[in-house]
Amino acid sequence: MLSIVHACIKFHHYIFGKHVTIYNDHKPLEDIYKKPLLSTPMRIQRMRLRLQWYDITVKYRKGKDMELPDTLSRAQLADSVPEAAGLECVSMLNFVSLMTLTKTKHTQKLYYDSKRANKHRSALQPGDEVRMAPHPGSRKWMPGIVVQPHCAPRSYIVESRGVMFRRNSQHLRTSTAVANQPRHMVCDEPWHETSRPPTVREQQPPPEPHHSSHEVAPCPPRTRPGEPYTTRHGRLVKPPDRLNL
Structure with missing residues (x-):
């Protein structure tokens, strides 16, 4: 799988936007690439995410039948060419977020279908x-x-x-x-019927205001200031002695 990623990135300008068939001498790759993304190991998932830019088909072919790749893989280079560091340390590409998003989508669909989706209602017939x-x-x-x-x-x-x-x-x-049926409907049973005419309540005249039998005694006349006086209850009130300078 790493060789496929390296080849696609190196020949990006030649294969991007075209359907490409890739032959590999590793038999399990053909079956792994046909599986869903979430059913493959994490390391394979990271590589397949990088291959989503390309329209490729992986097929198996024996190594002895691929003369040119087999020859190039065994030939020694005159000088050492540095490999891409990104192939050795592949980033995770938010794998955890992808798993969480997929689980959240399934949960949302479950609740949407159970609560807001159209429920089956039986057809109504005339007279129902x-x-x-x-x-x-x-x-x-x-x-x-x-x-x-x-x-x-x-x-x-x-x-x-x-x-x-x-x-x-x-x-x-x-x-x-x-x-x-309305709740206020009168029942047709005989024991609920009455033959007596409705009684009309007579209006009574309003009660007359109540007058007390005893009259309130008038207040005694007030005396001049400085003189003692008697209240209506019989108490004698004397004015205080003030110093007159």
């Missing part, structure tokens, strides 16, 4: 008792009866209190005839 979703500003579900299917997808014509409505199946809930 249903309840319609409340109108804007109301919290009461209105009873109704399905009249016929509508031409719109998953929609029905519903009659409620003499008025025809078009509603989608997501705004309808199945109900029963007993549950759709």
Whole structure:
């Protein structure tokens, strides 16, 4: 795999944007390249991530059948050419982030399908008792009866209190005839009927204001300042003696 990465990077200007078939004498590479990315070892994943720029197909061929590569691999070079340091120390390329992202996507899809996806609803038939979703500003579900299917997808014509409505199946809930009866309906049983006329409560005149039997005694006249006086309860009040200079 490392030889494939090295060859693709070296001949980038010749193979980029074209479909290339690569022959290798290592048989497991053909099967490894056909596997999903996450099912291969981490080291192989890092190399395959670098090969995502290229449209390549890996095939197996015996070493004795590849004369030119076999000859070049055995020939000695006149001088030493430094290899690319990046091939020896391949960066991880956020492998942990890739695994976390893949797991997060699967979790999001699971919750989306279980909570927000369209749920299977059985088709309604004419005459079925249903309840319609409340109108804007109301919290009461209105009873109704399905009249016929509508031409719109998953929609029905519903009659409620003499008025025809078009509603989608997501705004309808199945109900029963007993549950759709209003609670204030008078029962037809004989023991609930009464023959007595309704009684009218007589209006009573408002009560007259209550007057006390005893009158409040008038306050005694006030005396001149400086003289003792008697209160209405019989207490004698004397003014204080002041020093007059």
